[in-house]
Amino acid sequence: MSNQQLIQRSLAAVWHPCTQMKQHEQFPLLPIQRGDGVWLYDFNGKRYLDAVSSWWVNLFGHNNPRIKDAIKQQLDTLEHVMLAGFTHQPVIELSEKLARLTGLGHAFYGSDGASATEIALKMSFHYWRNTGRVSKTRFISLQNSYHGETLGALGVTDVAIFKDTYAPLLMQSAQMPSPDWRLAEQGEIAEAFALRCADMLERYVAEHADELAAFIIEPLVQCAAGMGMYHPVYLKRAREICTKYEVHLIADEIAVGFGRTGTMFACESAQIRPDFMCLSKGITGGYLPLSVVLTTGAIYQAFYHDEVTKGFLHSHSYTGNPLACSAALATLAIFENDDILQKNRQTAEAINTKMQVLTHLPIQHLRQQGMMWAFDVVTGNAQFSKACYSNGLAHGLLLRPIGNTVYWMPPYVMDADEIDYLVHTTNQVIKQSI
Numbered sequence: 113m114s115n116q117q118l119i120q121r122s123l124a125a126v127w128h129p130c131t132q133m134k135q136h137e138q139f140p141l142l143p144i145q146r147g148d149g150v151w152l153y154d155f156n157g158k159r160y161l162d163a164v165s166s167w168w169v170n171l172f173g174h175n176n177p178r179i180k181d182a183i184k185q186q187l188d189t190l191e192h193v194m195l196a197g198f199t200h201q202p203v204i205e206l207s208e209k210l211a212r213l214t215g216l217g218h219a220f221y222g223s224d225g226a227s228a229t230e231i232a233l234k235m236s237f238h239y240w241r242n243t244g245r246v247s248k249t250r251f252i253s254l255q256n257s258y259h260g261e262t263l264g265a266l267g268v269t270d271v272a273i274f275k276d277t278y279a280p281l282l283m284q285s286a287q288m289p290s291p292d293w294r295l296a297e298q299g300e301i302a303e304a305f306a307l308r309c310a311d312m313l314e315r316y317v318a319e320h321a322d323e324l325a326a327f328i329i330e331p332l333v334q335c336a337a338g339m340g341m342y343h344p345v346y347l348k349r350a351r352e353i354c355t356k357y358e359v360h361l362i363a364d365e366i367a368v369g370f371g372r373t374g375t376m377f378a379c380e381s382a383q384i385r386p387d388f389m390c391l392s393k394g395i396t397g398g399y400l401p402l403s404v405v406l407t408t409g410a411i412y413q414a415f416y417h418d419e420v421t422k423g424f425l426h427s428h429s430y431t432g433n434p435l436a437c438s439a440a441l442a443t444l445a446i447f448e449n450d451d452i453l454q455k456n457r458q459t460a461e462a463i464n465t466k467m468q469v470l471t472h473l474p475i476q477h478l479r480q481q482g483m484m485w486a487f488d489v490v491t492g493n494a495q496f497s498k499a500c501y502s503n504g505l506a507h508g509l510l511l512r513p514i515g516n517t518v519y520w521m522p523p524y525v526m527d528a529d530e531i532d533y534l535v536h537t538t539n540q541v542i543k544q545s546i
């Protein structure tokens with residue numbers, strides 16, 4: 113089957129995500145045959161360095177033998193069983209491990225990130241109902257936030273291009289000023305700006321506490337907003353404010369969890385415990401769809417009742433799928449056995465040193481958090497992001513800029529040569545695209 117035939121068949125049969133399909137008349141689809149480590153290979157044997165971890169999911173490289181073996185072993189035992197009325201070993205072990213890692217428990221599983229957002233929103237709303245606080249029905253999120261594309265998640269998302277079309281279908285939510293330090297006043301340091309934003313949050317919450325169920329937030333990095341990074345003091349203050357005014361804090365760690373920001377979970381940077389934590393993406397090392405919402409014993413207890421409808425009756429068919437749970441267990445074992453967080457610190461240092469070459473380009477807001485890097489390119493080219501994407505692929509590099517923000521969120525397994533390739537190819541691609 114030729115490349116061209118695969119493209120034609122895909123365009124005829126597959127409706128691709130987050131895509132105006134007509135644009136594929138100019139930007140050809142790229143059929144991928146296989147992956148290995150940080151590389152994706154097309155059908156002509158050309159390879160592309162996956163600098164975005166395939167939409168931020170891949171942690172330990174494609175074709176990882178340890179995760180693959182765990183899934184294969186599980187496949188010989190039990191591929192799936194429904195989780196209502198039944199249970200199995202991988203889901204129990206994974207839930208216990210996540211509880212130890214986060215200090216939260218009662219793992220409720222979904223499949224994709226957006227399903228975790230839905231679960232957390234519904235649980236928070238339902239908690240207040242079960243405890244007799246029926247006026248607490250509204251949610252707040254940050255300006256430029258992103259929590260997924262299903263209707264509930266889109267209701268707390270603040271990205272116009274994804275949201276505006278569906279506005280009549282969405283629940284109303286209010287957006288709090290974002291502490292993304294790119295929005296700070298000239299000369300204002302990130303911490304002072306974060307505190308100023310937290311004061312504005314407090315004013316709003318104090319006034320609306322009676323109607324607010326929860327504040328949902330992406331801890332430390334607003335990824336889809338163009339990798340907007342902020343000072344952890346905002347998280348600390350958000351926790352204090354939510355506690356003081358009895359509003360739940362939902363930490364959406366779907367993109368930033370599992371070591372991405374330097375600690376296992378981004379909330380650790382402020383030493384806070386949210387009321388709900390949403391996890392997905394990297395949880396299975398990028399192998400299988402799985403998401404989970406963790407919460408506190410107190411919240412769980414409000415659902416534990418003789419009345420059926422006080423229980424959380426939400427479900428998805430593939431909830432807690434054993435194959436996905438075994439991929440997640442293998443992923444957590446790699447973190448533990450290979451001291452990944454420490455290794456990542458060394459990799460990050462190497463990247464930081466090498467990327468200095470990029471400071472000669474017309475860029476601003478060069479920023480890094482753990483295993484995430486971003487900068488904003490100053491260019492008059494209105495088509496910069498498309499040019500950068502296409503030029504990147506031509507040079508064997510998968511970059512997917514968000515507007516003029518170029519970012520790297522690579523798998524954690526890059527060696528020195530691959531880091532060189534990433535930095536130098538990015539340099540070349542940007543020069544060609546501005």
Ligand SMILES: Cc1ncc(COP(=O)(O)O)c(C=O)c1O
Nearest residue numbers: 224225226258259260330366367
């Ligand atoms: C912070 C955050 N929340 C939720 C989601 C939605 O996850 P999914 O695309 O798996 O539904 C994403 C996806 O990028 C995300 O970055």
